[in-house]
Amino acid sequence: MKFFFISILSCVWSTAILSQVASVTSPNKQINVVVNAPNEFVSDTWFLQVNYDSNGSTQIIPKINLGLVRSDQNFSRDLQFLKTGKARLITENYSTLHGKRSKCTNSANEITVSFQNPGKAKLNLIIRAYNDGIAFRYEFPEKNGTYLVKDELTAYFIPDSTKRWLEKYNPANEGLYSEMVDGNIQKDWCYPALFNTADKKCWFLIHEADVNRNYCGSKLTNYGDKNSYKITFPDQWNGRGTGETQPTVTLPWQSPWRVIIMGSLSDIVESTLVNDVSTPSVIKDTEWIKPGVASWNYWSDNHGTKDFKTVCKFADLAAAFNWPYTLLDWEWDTMGNGGQLEDALKYIHSIGVKPLMWYNSGGEHTWVGATPKDRMLTHENRMEEFAKLKKLGVVGVKVDFFESEKQNMINYYLDILEDAAQFEIMVYFHGCLVPRGWARTYPNLMTYEGVRGAEWYNNGPEFTTTAPKHNSILPFTRNVVGSMDYTPVTFTNSQYPHTTSYGHELALSVLFESGIQHMADRPEGYYELPDAAKSFLRTIPNTWDNTKLLDGYPGQYVVMARQKGNSWYIGGISGTQKERVQKLDFSFLPKNIKYKLTLISDGRHDKDFAVKYMVVDKTSTVDVKLLRRGGFAAVLNQVK
Known part of the structure; x- marks a missing residue:
């Protein structure tokens, strides 16, 4: 009976092979992507098959279903293949101001496969094969028209026995990763999603990149078929119900890149593929963008910025450790106990440190009332606030509580980045989406939260026991795709205690990459360290020329x-x-x-x-x- 079942499967995939219409292979011949026609045994839509190994010979993802449903027409079933364009080599070298590597290479083989639907409307599929993964996107090439995209049918079929590390979806992307060997848990899932084939030979990480104003962010769901992870638009309840769940697109249009980083674990960790496929910088003069380390008073004293003397102590900490920045978190607008905001800023500048300031993103999309709440929401408010900050010598803003990845919120993120750049102000986001390659397009975007970080020691006892394993998963998942504001390196205890060792905490300053790295402990937590550890933290960079994974396994250990x-x-x-x-x-x-x-x-x-x-x-x-x-x-x- 088992032999019969295997024979049927072989027959099915042989049929799929006969229906191939195009393929593209990576420059090093390790990765191969095949475009297959609909098949009565496999899929009623066009689909991709992804292969890996010498000459791309081992099937890794047997099926990625393709298609879009637009308000006027369907682009899934009954698509007619028109042609495959001539393969072209993508080759580009670019530099970054912060991240895991200062010099990056965007190098791939690319093909464009053209279709039309029964209404003669055109759809292109652009596919790239890289040495460390693949990327593909949809394109409506016609020159005019505005439509609603009602659904995207892209779905990744992941066979049983494939090990997977998945995080249940939440709008702030602050969950824990669960390790599973099949798709029996059916949920909404965050990006990025990590997988390891049953034979352990290939790892792959699914994500998306280059999300822009003409689309929304997405997530993965596997409710229909437990092993088919479908790209899914945001829920209506996200952002307290504000904004539309389905994006409006204007032609000509290209979707975000659907990205799969592939290979060994080191290929995953060291990859810059999410940035490689994203739009190059739109900011010409970047001399004012200065990554660095910051002191931060919120973790150890939730109301620290309300107290002038506490603010000064943390500024002194930054000066003592040669860190360029200190962050004034929420409640700076109600500061007292010896001084107000202007006094604090004057003192911070007087000791050679530069201030960063927190803002509530504001608006009806968030229930959080923490102030200041009304200063980032509109273009007019931002221009007024950024002008004040420029005059006060504030060089960066932390904007919090977005709670949605709908198209209106994608626009809001990008509005903030563009307006801030006009005043040479750096930005980082909290309570937010995970990176989508924007740090390449807007290098004044220094980091994102989008992670369960050290702040969770204040939220309850759970993180005391889960942090060690969680910390050893993040370098293989969340931090692969972009900067991560975990706020690490805490030796004393906040509201709930650590079980990680001091050596573990010190290591996080290297393991966790962030364009602005917030050292979260109270001053005495650093002053009381032995000399070698203090010297290490005085000199630790937070931007890198190169990154290498030396050893590790998700949830167990990492070097x-x-x-x-x-x-x-x-x-x-x-x-x-x-x-x-x-x-x-x-x-x-x-x-x-x-x-x-x-x-x-x-x-x-x-x-x-x-x-x-x-x-x-x-x-x-x-x-x-x-x-x-x-x-x-x-x-x-x-x-x-």
Whole structure:
């Protein structure tokens, strides 16, 4: 009986192979995408098949259903194939101001497959095959018309026994990832979604990129077929019911890119594919955009910015650790106890630190009443507020509580970025969507929350037990697709305690990438550290020339190395209840160059460090002991 079933499946996919009309292969021949015609056994719409391995020979995703439903016409069933355009090589080198790599390459083979529906309306499918994944998007090439997109039928079929790490959807994208081996849980799911094939040979991460004003953000749902993850528009209740769930598009039109990063775990972690496919920078002069580290008073004192003296203490912390920024969070408009906003800003500037300020996004889309709430909502309000901030020397704003990914909210995000750029003001978003490649288009977008970060130690006891595992999943999922404002590196306790070691917390300054990295602990949490750890935090960069995954597995452990100039920084953590010995292999270093290693690892107990100094080169290895839920950080400086 089992043999009969396998034979039927083989027959089905052989039929699908016979219906191929086009394919494109990555430059390194590892990834292959096939366009298949509808098939009575497999799909009643056109679909893609994604293959991986030498010559793209192993089927990884057997079916990605295709199609759109527009208010005037259907572009799914009964599409007629017209032609496949000539394959072209996409090749582009670009630089970034912040992120996992300073010099990036956008290199792929691309084809455009053209269709028409029974009404003779045209639809193009643009497909790219990269060395580290694929991307595809829809295009309505006709020159005029405005329509509602009622549904997008793109759906990824993921076979049973494929391991998956998925986060249940919530508008703030602040959930935990669950590890599963099939699709038995049927839910709405956040991006990005991570998968590992049953044979463990290929990993892939599903996301979207280059979402613009002409569409909405989406999520994945698997309610119809438990193993078919369909692109789904926002729910009506998102944003307290404001905005339309279905996007309005104006022709000519292109959809966001549907992105699948593929390969080994290191291919996933090191990929810049989400930015590669996104629109290049629209800001010409970027000299004023300065990534950096900030002190932040909210985590340890929820009402800290209401107190002038607390604000000054955190500004002093930034100055003492050579961090360029300090953030004034909510309630700065009601500051007292010795001074008001203008006094605080004057003091911050006087000690060589630059201020950042928090805003409620405002409007009917959020129930949160925290003030100031009314200053970002309209173009007129923003222009007035940004002009004031420019005069006061405020260099960045944190805007919070968006609670929707409908088209109106996508427009709002981009409005803020464009208006802020006119006044040379950096921006980051909280209570928001996860990155969609906008940091390439608007490099003044420094970071996003869109993650369950350290703030959750204040929300209840749950994060005390879940944080270690959660922290060791994020480098393989959320932080792959863009900057992540987790607000890490906390040694003291806030409202609920840690179970992570001090070594684990220090490592997060390397593992978690963010264009503005907020060190969230209270001043004494840093002042009372031993000298080696304090020195490490005084010099840690938050922008990188290169990033490498050295070892790891989601939910268990992760070790990463990041390069800045001639130096390398390494962070490693364990997410489990077991001690482990991590072999640190320096084979990623260049030949014939020696480095001084400063290794700061777990000591005798969770709140203790062990510090080791030695000279290493490409041939060296070092064994590092990690306590349960432990970690380590290291810096390698060239010996001159």
